Amino acid sequence: xxxxxxxxxxxxxxxxxxxxxxxxxxxxxxxxxxxxxxxxxxxxxxxxxxxxxxxxxxxxxxxxxxxxxxxxxxxxxxxxxxxxxxxxxxxxxxxxxxxxxxxxxxxxxxxxxxxxxxxxxxxxxxxxxxxxxxxxxxxxxxxxxxxxxxxxxxxxxxxxxxxxxxxxxxxxxxxxxxxxxxxxxxxxxxxxxxxxxxxxxxxxxxxxxxxxxxxxxxxxxxxxxxxxxxxxxxxxxxxxxxxxxxxxx
Amino acid sequence: xxxxxxxxxxxxxxxxxxxxxxxxxxxxxxxxxxxxxxxxxxxxxxxxxxxxxxxxxxxxxxxxxxxxxxxxxxxxxxxxxxxxxxxxxxxxxxxxxxxxxxxxxxxxxxxxxxxxxxxxxxxxxxxxxxxxxxxxxxxxxxxxxxxxxxxxxxxxxxxxxxxxxxxxxxxxxxxxxxxxxxxxxxxxxxxxxxxxxxxxxxxxxxxxxxxxxxxxxxxxxxxxxxxxxxxxxxxxxxxxxxxxxxxxxxxxxxxxxxxxxxxxxxxxxxxxxxxxxxxxxxxxxxxxxxxxxx
Numbered sequence: 342x343x344x345x346x347x348x349x350x351x352x353x354x355x356x357x358x359x360x361x362x363x364x365x366x367x368x369x370x371x372x373x374x375x376x377x378x379x380x381x382x383x384x385x386x387x388x389x390x391x392x393x394x395x396x397x398x399x400x401x402x403x404x405x406x407x408x409x410x411x412x413x414x415x416x417x418x419x420x421x422x423x424x425x426x427x428x429x430x431x432x433x434x435x436x437x438x439x440x441x442x443x444x445x446x447x448x449x450x451x452x453x454x455x456x457x458x459x460x461x462x463x464x465x466x467x468x469x470x471x472x473x474x475x476x477x478x479x480x481x482x483x484x485x486x487x488x489x490x491x492x493x494x495x496x497x498x499x500x501x502x503x504x505x506x507x508x509x510x511x512x513x514x515x516x517x518x519x520x521x522x523x524x525x526x527x528x529x530x531x532x533x534x535x536x537x538x539x540x541x542x543x544x545x546x547x548x549x550x551x552x553x554x555x556x557x558x559x560x561x562x563x564x565x566x567x568x569x570x571x572x573x574x575x576x577x578x579x580x581x582x583x584x585x586x587x588x589x590x
Numbered sequence: 591x592x593x594x595x596x597x598x599x600x601x602x603x604x605x606x607x608x609x610x611x612x613x614x615x616x617x618x619x620x621x622x623x624x625x626x627x628x629x630x631x632x633x634x635x636x637x638x639x640x641x642x643x644x645x646x647x648x649x650x651x652x653x654x655x656x657x658x659x660x661x662x663x664x665x666x667x668x669x670x671x672x673x674x675x676x677x678x679x680x681x682x683x684x685x686x687x688x689x690x691x692x693x694x695x696x697x698x699x700x701x702x703x704x705x706x707x708x709x710x711x712x713x714x715x716x717x718x719x720x721x722x723x724x725x726x727x728x729x730x731x732x733x734x735x736x737x738x739x740x741x742x743x744x745x746x747x748x749x750x751x752x753x754x755x756x757x758x759x760x761x762x763x764x765x766x767x768x769x770x771x772x773x774x775x776x777x778x779x780x781x782x783x784x785x786x787x788x789x790x791x792x793x794x795x796x797x798x799x800x801x802x803x804x805x806x807x808x809x810x811x812x813x814x815x816x817x818x819x820x821x822x823x824x825x826x827x828x829x830x831x832x833x834x835x836x837x838x839x840x841x842x843x844x845x846x847x848x849x850x851x852x853x854x855x856x857x858x859x860x861x862x863x864x865x866x867x868x869x870x871x872x873x874x875x876x877x878x879x880x881x882x883x884x
Contacts (some may be wrong), residue, residue, distance in 0.1 A: 363659060364621070366760075400759040403793040403804075407824050414882070415875040440762060565624070576872060577821040580863065585871035 344545045345457055345477065345487065347371075347387040349557070352548060354570070354587060355390050356474065356558055359429040359461050361567040362395035366431040367461075368442070369393045369572065370412050373424040375455060385455055387424050391415075391585060392572035399428070400441040408573055409448065415585050423449050425457030427475075438484060446480055456480040457487075457546075471555040477546040487544045491551040598629055605637040612649055626656035631664060647675070654685060658692040665689060680706065684715055696723050714744060730761060748777050755787070764795050785811035786822050793829055798837045805829045805852065820863060827856035 351371070359367045373387040391412050398404040409423070416422055426449065428442045442458060450456035458478045465474040477487040548554070561567070569587075576584040594611035597604055608629040615622055630653040638646055650668050657665030669682075669689050676682045683706060690699035700723060703716040710716070721740055725733040737754050744750065755770035771788040778784060789807035792800040808829060811822040830853035833841065841849060861880055864873045 397756045397759045400762060401790040401794050402796065403790045403825055403828055406828055410828075410879065411872075411875055414879045415871065418875070418878065439760070441760075577824070580820050580867065580872075583870035583872045585875060 344547055345385045345387065345479070346547045347459075348389070349549045349554060351387055351390045352473075352475070352554060353558055353561060355392075355427045355459070356461065357561060357567040358390075358392040358395075358570045358572065359463075360562060361570050364431065365395045366397060366399070367392070367395050367429040368399040368445075369427050370408065370423055371425040371427055371457060371459065372412070372416060372421045374421060375424070375453070383455075385424060385457070387457070388421070389587070390427060392570055392587070393584075394574050395572060396574065398574060399445065404573075405445055405448075411573075412585075413452070422453050424453065424455065425449060425459065425479075427459040427461065429461035429463065438478060443484060446478075446484070450480045458484070471558075473548055473551050473554065475548075479544060485544075487546045489546045489548055491548050491554075595625065602629070603632070605633055605640055608633045608637075609641065609645075609649075612652055616648065616652055621656075621659070623656040623659035626652055627660050627664070630656065634668075647672070651681075651685065655688070658688060662689075662692060665692070680710070680713075684719070687716075687719060691719070691723060691726065694726075696727055699723055712743075714747075717743070718750070725757075730757060733757060734761075745773075746777065748774060751777070759791075764791055767791050780814060782811045782814040782819060782822070785814065786819075786825065789822070789825055789829075793825065793832075796832075798833070798840050801829055801833050801837070805833070805849075809852070820860070823856050823859050823863070826852060827860060830856060 355369060358369060369390050369392040371387045372389045372391060373385060376384045376386065378384070391408075393399070393408045394404065412423060426442060426445050428439065430439065438458065438460065442460075446456045446458045456479065458480075460476045460478070462474050462476050465472045473489055473491050475489060477489050478484045479487050571582045571584045571587070573584050576582050592611065592614070594607040594614065597607040598611065601607070612626060612630050612633070614620075615626060630649055633641070634646070634650060634653060641649060650672060654665050654668040654672070657663075657668065666689065669685060672679075672682050672685065683702060687699050687702040687706075690696075690702060700720065703719050703723075706713055706716040717740055721733060721736045724736050734754065734757050737750060737757065741747065741750055741754065751770050751773045755767050755774070758764075758767035758770060768788065768791050771784060771791060774781070774784040775788065785807045789804045789811065792804035792807065805826065808822045808825040812819055812826065815822075830849050833849050834846075834853060838846065857880055860876065864876050867873055
């Protein structure tokens with residue numbers, strides 16, 4: 342089934358970017374690879390992110406043009422592509438998808454034919470009740486919400502069993518379903534069967550184990566790793582800093 | 591890095607460095623809440639006798655404000671102490687209003703500020719906080735209304751104009767954003783940031799005449815500050831490039847020539863700039879981009 346996955350380090354990094362600038366709206370780009378297999382179902386893996394702004398700079402097309410130009414040049418040299426954009430609003434219970442973010446997403450969609458927007462939901466990070474804190478949207482002629490599924494070890498094995506027990510509708514060959522390992526970013530390849538239909542219900546956004554990610558995020562906050570996050574705005578104010586290299590782990 | 595901060599990284603218990611760091615942050619009015627809480631709280635709890643009474647309460651206020659961002663429990667404790675010490679203080683009442691805001695108790699906060707305004711109708715801070723509450727509640731249109739009302743009384747408040755500019759940008763009301771930017775330029779004509787910002791807005795609106803205005807403002811920003819103004823050079827590069835690629839038919843020969851010269855000027859400056867720097871991903875990417883363009 343068509344699905345999106347995000348690596349653990351990318352998820353943590355975008356949260357750290359938002360933590361560093363807790364009082365401001367935060368925006369960044371998502372980079373990754375699109376894998377299309379024989380039956381033309383696609384898997385989109387988000388493998389890294391580039392933090393861009395910690396202000397309302399994302400509403401100005403001069404800033405966005407600069408960001409997209411620089412990042413797409415960078416992507417070509419690393420055979421990555423821009424998959425989407427992440428954003429965290431400065432309001433508490435804001436409108437889910439700011440217009441300017443939609444526009445950035447639609448621009449990305451024109452180039453890479455696929456676009457994801459992740460909105461950081463800070464309501465899901467309340468003390469004691471932390472969960473996976475992103476809402477996902479993908480673009481299929483309009484923006485639709487995509488369910489975010491967190492894989493725990495138990496569900497992982499069960500899910501794979503279920504997949505292999507399903508009958509495929511046209512007797513196709515077994516496909517490889519790529520899932521994110523909860524320990525590190527190693528991708529485990531498992532056998533599974535895919536459905537032929539491309540209805541919205543089939544879109545899924547896979548992320549690693551919730552408990553593990555929450556614990557790791559808390560640890561990174563205590564270690565103040567967010568200080569190492571450098572975004573495009575930081576670079577423009579101090580060009581010594583390199584916003585295209587991020588090493589958080 | 592900041593001297594005091596460096597000392598504190600190695601010796602977190604050095605009260606002199608903590609005191610110095612907090613003084614600096616108070617002077618520059620910086621909102622470094624993590625650091626203030628980390629080094630200020632031990633200063634209050636363990637070394638309060640080292641500070642004069644006046645300074646102790648200033649530090650308490652500073653750590654209280656930092657706690658609103660990072661540790662509400664500590665802020666609550668500090669607020670109670672301050673309220674005990676200064677029971678009828680207007681300043682402490684405002685802090686209690688801020689605490690209610692941080693907790694999300696908007697109605698309580700509004701009541702506090704409105705009672706302040708009853709006795710002190712021209713109190714700038716209370717009026718400003720009421721605007722902030724409507725912003726925090728997510729009601730952008732109401733906030734814009736309230737902020738406009740506030741600015742009709744306090745036209746000189748550049749911070750408020752910047753906030754209004756931000757709000758208009760978030761709603762994509764670019765022409766109104768331009769107006770705010772013009773007010774900022776009137777108030778601070780030598781500030782290169784305002785010229786850079788207005789250029790960004792003209793670029794975003796994007797018609798030919800707007801791009802030419804954007805180009806002028808980027809150039810002016812560069813004139814005001816050349817050495818550390820890389821972002822204006824990028825703006826100049828993008829604008830001249832856009833004019834060249836999208837509007838070449840609408841420019842006569844002399845205009846095309848000027849545009850080309852400015853484009854080259856911007857490119858050369860950006861290149862020169864990065865060649866002085868150490869090798870890293872950003873440098874490689876930028877130099878590659880400029881090569882592709884050539």
